[in-house]
Amino acid sequence: MSVPSAWYLVLAAVLFGMGATGLLIRRNVLIMFMCIELMLNAVNLTFVTFARLLNDIGGQVDVLFVLVVAAAEVVVGLAIIVALFRRRAAATADDIHILKG
Amino acid sequence: MTTTGIPLLNIIVFLPLAGAIVSMLIPASASKVWSRPVGLAFALAELGFVAYLVADFPGGKAGFEFVSSHSWIGQFGISWALGVDGISLFLVAMTSLLFPVAMFGPAWKGNARSFLGWMFLLEAACMGTFLSLDLFVFFIMFEITLVPGYFIVAGWGGARRNYAAMKFFIYTFAGSAFLFVAIIALVVLDAPHNGGHETFSLITLAKISSSLPHADQVLIFCGFAVAFAVKIPLVPFHTWLPDTYTEAPTSGSMILAGILFKLGAYGLLRLGLYLVPRGAADMGPLLLTLAAVGIVYGSVVTVMQKDLKRLVAYASIVDVAFIVLGFFAFSSQGVTGGVLEMVNHGLTTGAMFFLVGIVWEKKGTLRFSELGGLQKATPILASIFLVVVLAAVGLPGLNGFVGEFLVLVGTFVTHRWWAVVATSAVVTGAIYMLWAYQRVFHGPMVEPEPSGDEAESELTGVGGVAVATRTKAATKVTDMSWAQIAAVAPLLAGIVFLGVYPRLFLDRVTPSVNYLLAHVEQEAPNAHVPAVTTQHVTFNVPADQNVLVSPAKTASALRGDASPAGSGAKGGVG
Amino acid sequence: MLATLSAAMLADTSGQALAHASAWAVFAVGAAMILTGAAGVILLRNPVHSALMLVVTLFGVALEFIDESADFLAAVQIIVYAGAVVILFLFVIMFLGVDRKEAIAAEPTKLQKPLAALMGLVVLVEILALSRVDHWASGAPAQSGVLNGPGDNVQKLGQAVYTGYLLPFEMTAALLVIAVVATVVLSKRSAGSPERSSQGDAELSGRAGDPEDSEVSL
Amino acid sequence: MNAAYLIVALPLAGALILLFGGRRITDPVSGWLATAMAAGSFVATVVVWATLLGRPSSSRSVDKTIFTWMPVGTLHVSFGLTLDPLSILWSLFVTGVGTLITMYSIGYMRGDPSFSRFFFYLNAFIFSMVILVLADNYLFSFLGWEGVGFCSYGLVGFWFDRDSAAVAAKKAFVTNRVGDFGFMVALYLMFAHFGSFNYSVVLAPLAAGHATIATSTATFIAVMLVLGAVAKSAQIPLYMWLPDAMEGPTPVSALIHAATMVTAGVYLIARTAPIIHFSPDAQWIIASIGAGTCFLAATIACVQDDIKRVLAYSTISQIGYMFLAEGSGDYQAGIYHTVMHAFFKALLFLAAGAVIHALHDEQNMKRMGNLRKYLPITFPAFIVGFLALAAIPPFDGFWSKDEVLAAAWHKSPVLWAFGVAAAGLTAYYMSRQVRLVFWGKSRWETAAADHGAAGDTGHSAAGDTGHSVAGDTGHGSVGESGHGSGAPHEAPWTMTVPLVILAVASTFGWLLNADFGGLDFINKWLAPIFPSTVATPFTVSTDTKWVLGIVATAFSLTGLALGMGLWRKAVSRPALEPAFLAHAWYIDEGIAAAVSGPLARMATRFSFVVDATWVDGLVNGVARSAAGAGRQLRRVQTGYVRNYALAIGIGTVIVLFYVSVRAGS
Structure with missing residues (x-):
């Protein structure tokens, strides 16, 4: 038989954890976006694994949707970044803290 | 809807609102000419309608008259319900009388359109509070009064007006939170006893008030009591009052002291006693004690005041404590006296603040150390002031005595030592009132010297204006003008009339009060109504x-x- | 190719061992790619390098998809992510000229980094712990169609998407349109606005006014 | 009987006209208007008296209700008049003396800028006083009670621009308010017990013997009412206000603070006799207060320098006699003395006013002297008043005081001893006064030289400054004769006519209640008010009366002889004028020190520390702590997106932890 599902799930969990950590550690907005992509991929991996485990095509369908949403998100997010950079050279996320109380 | 076919109470509530809108709509260019006449017309029309109401009100009847009820938010049992009984009748009358005096008597500067607009809005809200037969309407009206109150103090007040207005607003608004919770709790807890339907109707809620568990009643009453004790204000919730009254413009002080106080006292009676009688009976001794403490404490604090307006403000604390004392005596005389005291205090304190405002106009200061001997220059002002002072002191033949005596005799019947303690105000009241009068009007004429003392001007709340008016005061102090005499005359007439012939009042109030007390007695065996x-x-x-x-x-x-x-x-x- | 191969191996009982071994091999390669790439993304200081490492991760994920016989998704993963998204990232990086190295060591808030690392670890542990919980899966038969039935993966996926998942599918379409419109609006330069205004700088960095002023004190 | 309304209505009308007329009614007109109204009231009283006299003695009580005042529940109070022997008797001398003094004031107050205000107060006073007396219930009577207090306030502080007058006015009012406290508490209990304030409900059944009342209740009501009476009548412990009240114009002192208002307490006790009857304790309290006051005030009067203050303390002392009589159960004697006192004390005050008037507002006796040569009418009038007050037979005071002392003897010889001692002192201080004022050297000539600069006592100095107001605008004949240069001169006829009338009354007034020959009109007249169920009758044998009368007269004559002898030439005798007496036993100062010291400090602390710091501070503390918490919490909002993300992450971790623990179990 193929590799047990647990391995995939552990792999996905590790990937998710790395993505989350990276999101919190890095200050470059673009890299933070990449970390989000990592987390999304971890989720996708989980979906596919469960689809196989449960013999359900729905998991793969969900992955398709996540792909679409991720694409849309990246597009809009990058547009925002471009708009921000146009107003000022905000190299990092920490330069923007207008909400400081 | 009404006996005469016209929706009288709705007119009384909405006419001032119309006045407010019209006042605001007058263009700024025409304001100088038209604002006052138009405002006066509205105020007098309102007074006319209320006079008709009083004249048409049947004596010797206990229930609500002129009831007007329309469903408003049906699914929650909220309706636009108005009605008047003996208790609210004269409060409405006093409101309609005091507002024109406050609006057109004292001098005020600034934007006439917005001033009159706020005042009319305030009048409408006060009328609505007094006349509402629905808790929802009551609450809304009760809260609306804060808005114009805030803007009048903050817009036309003295040097520390922003501080005072903010304090006033926050204090009373915090109290209102309790009121809101209490109302919601009452409505929700009463719903099962009303066939599962929520209702905000005062009358329905009163009918089923006995089915509410005792402990719930106590808690709900406490909510009411806190909210209204802040508004009244009862010691120890009173510290917003001196600041607010001292900083408020003369008109504002008149209305705040004359009418806004009464909203709280009225609420205590109408909501507290009527809707949760058992809770009221349980907490009655506590409120009686607070009132008695308030009378003694307020008297002591008042005696030492150094500023005329502050003194009058503190004296109000003593007066309103009498109202509460009367209410929770649970005797016919006590409650009737309390209601009369509400009207009395409106007239007396309204007139008092008006006259204090005139003293301020004449001398540019209200500190006792800078006043004195005014009677020489202003005999008419001095005489009128003396009448008002004597009414406040409780001289028989003037209104103050009738109310005070009824409250005390009514309290004595049920709680005699409280009454004896409260009677001490007869002595202390004379001390501080006559002392104030002596310092302002008697003795040699004092010419205030312009001083650069910052702390001083901050205390009196006069700021830079004082210096300007002082130079004027140094030249020649004139007596009251005829317009001012005409403005205060209705209040004086009320003071004398209620003192000599209070029967007109008592005959209409007593049946309602007795009905209320019978209700309390029936619903609350713990009330010990004598x-x-x-x-x-x-x-x-x-x-x-x-x-x-x-x-x-x-x-x-x-x-x-x-x-x-x-x-x-x-x-x-x- | 690999997919068909492995599918054939699964069908063939005699080749079970081989299939088993190859599946493990694929998994291991994919896992290594994924972890290396992810580590690269979060640790490399140059954004361009990070983007390239992201590609490695995406390819690794695609490998795992193949290993799990999600052929279509593997293809889409490579086309959309590696082909479009990462290119977009690189384009923006180059376009904006922000391929400067980031000083990862410097951190304005002290606790941010250790806490973040700790949190990542705890999340990992918790997820693993949760994966031990098995009573959430009911084991009920699939609702949206079986995965292992006849027909190839693309056919079954298409069947599901255009029948049971039609409405969500349409909504993703709407979402994409909205995203396009949003992008156009966001990137459009408003007429007359200066390229980089000092005022804008102040606004965004929160230094427009001293916040102490707005205190309400009683 | 409808004339009764006129008794009340005429002074009221006069007061209202003068109030609204204000300064438009000029100098003499307002005075004459007020006099006419008072006289009309007197005439109406006489008519009512005559009508009552025409009735059998058992039906001489008529109630006339005007309208309902306070109807609340069972409380039902009306404006109503009761016309009975007691109220009519009081009304007679109030309106009678009131008319004379109003007339006297026309001359005395001439030229005062607030002339009509003065007469407004006089008429208002007479109105209030007749209300007090004629009311048919306690509450309406209380209205008059407070009304006279208000008029007293206005008249004592008439020259308001001098501080001493303003302070004295306030002191009088506030002290009376202490008494009102007692009055009001008595009213509450009366309502709680009887359900009414009407004499016909409260008193009539008791007087008729139909009802009884528990001793404790009777004591409480009586003691509380006596507290009111004590304040109004300036008895121990609330007498301090009366000497200060001499700051008012002299006619006011004569009318209000000697003849009428201060006897209101006597009236109240007489009226309440049916209740007091049930309380022996209350009777003892009243008698003791009376005896104590009459002696204490007499001692103080011996050393006063101010001509009016001597008379003021004398008034306090004499009212003590009235209380003594009432406490001893002989109300008629008390009332008899009240009426006689009204005559001779009004006479003395008016004569003193004439003296002051003649000396341009000099009130210090030490700066008078030898005035008998300059005041041909005032001098004999003053002497008549002096003899009457000193209880020298056959003048008024002798007869009435004799009856009072007989009653006191019956009650207790100790009380009697106080009374007799006070009688001796009275004769002494009055002869001292007469000596200082009318004999000796003309010290006013030198005094006039340093007029204003001098001033041993604050009061004479205050008198100077106060009256300079009137003097500036031409104060009657004083202004004409010029300051200090001209000799003292007799007052105008409007002032002397009342003097003469009162002097005649002081000489022959005693015939109204002579103890012999069936002339005891007052006793007979009042008999229906004080039946045996109200005042237990007692008789003192004629022999005892003789003895007592002779002893008392001996004391009086001794005092008179001592006073006349010791003060024949001396102006100052420090040994006889000890400071503690001049300072009235330091009682007033002691109270003032207590009030302005610790009490004021406590009040100040309440006002400016407790209220501002604690009560307000508590509330502000809540607000401040909320603001402070906000200020601290604000730091969490760094504005860094990653911090927020971390917070979200931590929250997620916590939720996941919870879920895994719960789900794992």
Whole structure:
């Protein structure tokens, strides 16, 4: 038989954890976006694994949707970044803290 | 809807609102010419309608008259319900009388359109509060009063007006949170006893008030009590009052002291006693004690004030404590006296603040150390002030005495030592009022010297204006103008009339009060409403035994039909 | 190719061992790619390098998809992510000229980094712990169609998407349109606005006014 | 009987006209208007009296209700008049003396800028006083009670621009308010017990013997009412206001603070006799207060320098006699003395006013002297008043005081001893006064030289400054004769006519209640008010009366002889004028020190520390702590997106932890 599902799930969990950590550690907005992509991929991996485990095509369908949403998100997010950079050279996320109380 | 076919109460509530809108709509260019006449017309029209209401109100009836009820938010049992009974009748009358005086009597500067607009809005809200028969309407109206109150103080007040207005707003608004919770709790908890339907109707809620558990009633009453104690204000919730009154413009002080106080006292009576009688009966002794403490404490604090307006403000604390004392005596005389005190205090304090405002105009200061000997230059002002002072002190023949005496005698019947303690105000009241009068009007004429003392001007709240007016004061102090005399005349007439012939008032109030007390007696066995039959009273000195033994508590006795045996002839024929 | 191969191996009982071994091999390669790439993304200081490492991760994920016989998704993963998204990232990086190295060591808030690392670890542990919980899966038969039935993966996926998942599918379409519109609006330069205004700088960095002013004190 | 309404209505009308007329009613007109109204009231009283006299003695009580005042529940109070022997008797001398003094004031107050205000107060006073007396219930009577207090306030502080007058006015009012406290508490208990304030409900059944009342209740009501009476009548412990009240114009002192208002307490006690009857304790209290006051005030009067203050303390002392009589159960004697006192004390005050008037507002006796040569009418009038007050037969005071002392003897010889001692002192201080004022050297000539600069006592100095107001605008004949240069001169006829009338009354007034020959009109007249169920009758044998009368007269004559002898030439005798007496036993100062010291400090602390710091501070503390918490919490909002993300992450971790623990179990 193929590799047990647990391995995939552990792999996905590790990937998710790395993505989350990276999101919190890095200050470059673009890299933070990449970390989000990592987390999304971890989720996708989980979906596919469960689809196989449960013999359900729905998991793969969900992955398709996540792909679409991720694409849309990246597009809009990058547009925002471009708009921000146009107003000022905000190299990092920490330069923007207008909400400081 | 009404006996005469016109929706009188709706007119009374909405006419000032129309006045507010019209006042605001007058263009700025025409404001100088038109604002005052148009405002006066509205205020007098309102007064006319209220006068018609008073004249048309049937004497000797206990229930609500002129009731007007329309469903508003049906699914929650909220309706636009107005009605008037003996208790609210004269509060409405006083409101309609005091507002024109406050609007057009004292001098005020600034934007006439918005000033009159706020004042009319305030009048409408006050009318709505007094007349509402629906808790939802009551709450909304009660809260609306804060908005114009805030803007009048903050817009036309003294040097520290922003501080005062903010304090006033936050204090009373915090109290309102309790009111809101109490109302919601009452409505929700009462719903199962009303066939599962929520209702905000005062009358329906009162009918089922006995089915509410005792503990719930106490809690709900506490909510009411806190909210209204802040508004009244009862010691120790009073500290917003001196600041607000001192900083408010003369008109604002008149309205705040004359009418806004009464909203709280009225609420205590209408919501507290009427809707949760058992809670009221349980907490009654506490409020009585607070009132008695307030009378003594307020008197002591008032005596030492150094500023005329602050003194009048603190004196108000004593007066309103009398109102609360009367309410929670649970006797016919006490509650009626309390209601009369509400009207009295409106007239007296309204007039007092008006006159204080005139003193301020004349001298540019209100500190006692800078005043004195005014009677020489302003005999008419001094005489009118003296009448008002004597009314406040409780000289028989003026209104203050009737209310005070009824409150005290009514309290004595049920809680005698509280009454004895409260009577001490007769002495202290004379001390601080006459002291103030002496310092302002008697003695040699004092010419205030312009001083650069910052702390001083901050205390009196006069700021830079003082210096400007002082130079004027140094030249020549003139007596009151005819317009000012005309403005205060209605209040004086009320003061004298209620002192000499309060019967017009009492005949209409007493039935409602007795009805209320009968309700309390029936719903709350713990209230110990006396049957005002007095044969069984014994009083032992020095041991204070069971002082009041009244086995027969009959409703008829409560309504005042019964007279002591063998004395009916004299008392009744009268 | 690999997919068909492995599918054939699964069908063939005699080749079970081989299939088993190859599946493990694929998994291991994919896992290594994924972890290396992810580590590269979060640790490399140059954004361009990070983007390239992201590609490695995406390819690794695609490998795992193949290993799990999600052929279509593997293809889409490579086309959309590696082909479009990462290119977009690189384009923006180059376009904006922000391929400067980031000083990862410097951190304005002290606790941020250790806490973040700790949190990542705890999340990992918790997820693993949760994966031990098995009573959430009901084991009920699939609702949206079986995965292992006849027909190839693309056919079954298409069947599901255009029948049971039609409405969500349409909504993703709407979402994409909205995203396009949003992008156009966001990137459009408003007329007359200066390229980089000092005022904008102040606004965004929160230094427009001293916040102490707005205190309400009683 | 409808004339009764006129008794009340005429002074009221006069007061209202003068109030609204204000300064438009000029100098003499308002005075004459007020006099006419008072006289009309007197005439109406006489008519009512005559009508009552025409009735059998058992039906001489008529109630007339005007309208209902306060109807609330069982409380039912009316404006109503009761016309009975007691109220009519009081009304007679109030309106009678009131008319004379109003007339006297026309001359005395001439030229005062607030002339009509003065007469407004006088008429208002007479109105209030007749209300007090004629009311048919306690509450309406209380209205008059407070009304006279208000008029007293206005008249004592009439020259308001001098501080001493303003302070004295306030002190009088506030002290009376202490008494009102007692009055009001008595009213509450009366309502709680009887359900009414009407004399016909409260008193009539008791007086008729139909009802009884528990001793404790009777004591409490009586004691509380006596507290009111004590304040109004300036008895121990609330007498301090009366000497200060001499700051008012002299006619006011004569009318309000000697003849009428201060006897209101006597009236109240007489009226309440049916209740007091049930309380021996209360009777003892009243008698003791009376005896104590009459002696204490007499001692103080011996050393006063101010001509009016001597008379003021004398008034306090004499009212003590009235209380003594009432406490001893002989109400008629008390009332008899009240009426006689009204005559001779009004006479003394008016004569003193004439003296002051003649000396341009000099009130210090030490700066008078030898005035008998300059005041041909005032001098004999003053002497008549002096003899009457000193209880020298056959003048008024002798007869009435004799009856009072007989009653006191019956009650207790100790009380009697106080009374007799006070009688001796009275004769002494009055002869001292007469000596200082009318004999000796003309010290006013030198005094006039350093007029204003001098001033041993604050009061005479205050008198100077106060009256300079009137003097500036031409104060009657004083202004004409010029300051200090001209000799003292007799007052105008409007002032002397009342003097003469009162002097005649002081000489022959005693015939109204002579103890012999069936002339005891007052006793007979009042008999229906004080039946045996109200005042237990007692008789003192004629022999005892003789003895007592002779002893008392001996004391009086001794005092008179001592006073006349010791003060024949001396102006100052420090040994006889000890400071503690001049300072009235330091009682007033002691109270003032207590009030302005610790009490004021406590009040100040309440006002400016407790209220501002604690009560307000508590509330502000809540607000401040909320603001402070906000200020601290604000730091969490760094504005860094990653911090927020971390917070979200931590929250997620916590939720996941919870879920895994719960789900794992």
